[in-house]
Amino acid sequence: MNVRSQFTRVAFLALMAGSFAVGSAITAVPAVAASSISIVVNKQPITSYEIRLRTAFLRLRHEGGNLTQKATDELIDEALKKQEIRRRGIDIPQSAIDQAYANFAKQNHLTEAQLGQVLARAGFSSEAFKDYIKVQMGWGQAVQSHVRSKDKLSDQDVVQRMLAQGGKKPSTTQYTLQQVIFVVPPKDRSAATLDRRKREANAMRTRFRSCSQSYDIAKGLTDVTVRDLGRVAQPELPPLWKDSVSQLSAGQTTPPQTTDRGIEFIAVCDSKTISDDTVAAMVFESRDLKKLGEKAQKGDGPDAAWLKELRDKATIVRK
Incomplete structure (x- = not known):
């Protein structure tokens, strides 16, 4: 997944660019077992x-100011x-x-184990960092969904856009x-x-010529599922496959990827x-989302206003 294409204004974009000063001295932070509920956000507790x-x-991100207050606001x-x-x-x-975690380690010239050690010495952890990554990825998709539903182009909008480019449909x-x-x-x-499964997937890809043959090839393999996805x-x-599929022609396949189901690849039948008008609306909306994503990377995206709206509506109780 291309994280940079998502709508995120938070430090994750900088982090993925390798902004930890991993070579600098880090003072170990002792673990503190005691914990209590400090904030409740819509019935969801945040602990000390x-x-x-x-x-x-x-x-670790070299933030300044009142870090406790910043941490509290960020967690809310x-x-x-x-x-x-x-x-x-x-x-x-x-x-x-x-994969995002591994990429970050690589960008900082670290193994994943070494990155885990850096995080632990700073008083953080690999698990907490991965949870942070997950939230930023999920939020990016949520913002895209929100923008699509809120700013969906009307038929009149589509017509006006086409007229503006000489009446040509995209x-x-x-x-x-x-x-x-x-x-x-x-x-x-x-x-x-x-x-091993990735090697098996690549071996099948070398035999692939058309989608009509896939089922016959899969019959001779162990635990292989073939699904027709139809027209897309x-x-x-989907973001996971968009870049690789867009480069293919009929009879070609994407490189295999590790997913929650196992090892997968996509074939272009x-x-x-x-x-047509539907395609025109789809293309215009896709272009709009791309522009908004570029603005978000500069700190001027639509997510800040929406997040403020969610915060204003939320029930936030400080203990």
Whole structure:
């Protein structure tokens, strides 16, 4: 998943660019077991321990000022974000979170184990950092969903946009897709098993010529599921696959990726160019979202106003 394309204004964008001063000295922060509820956000508690953790994280990010207050405010915002993510049924695959964590370690010239040690010495943890990543990814998708529902283009808007560009309707590519899953049960997700299944997936990809053959190939393999996904327009492709599918032609497949189901790849059965009023609206909305995403990276996106709206409506009780 391309995290930079999501609507996030928080420090995650800077973090993913490698902003930890990992080479500097870090004073170990002793673990403190005692904890009590400090804030309740819409019945969701925030503990004093969580505030201490976040304060340590802010210190690692070289934030200044009253870190306890900043940590408290950031956790209140995160509680609101998590609630909205759950309400919209958004689920970020653990594989995407793990990949973002691995990318961050690599950008800082660290192994994942070394990054975990840096976080632990600072009084934070790998698990807490991954939870932070998950929230930012989920919030990005929530904001996109919110913008689509709030600013959906009317038929008149679409017509005006087309007239503004000389009456020409925009076009996009429509793909007929197939999903191939090399199933890996949760209890057996060792690195060795995932590597083996990925080799098997790549071996099937070398034999792939068309979607009509996939089922016959899969019959001779163990725990392989083939699903016809039907027709999907390019702007509607899920973020996990969008970039790789957009580069393919009929009869080609994406590189395999690790997901919560196992090892997967997508096959393009067919593709064609489509252009109608529905496509025009889809393309215009996709362009709008891209522009908003670029603004968000500069700190001027739509998420800040929405977050303020959620905060104003929330019941926040300080203990």
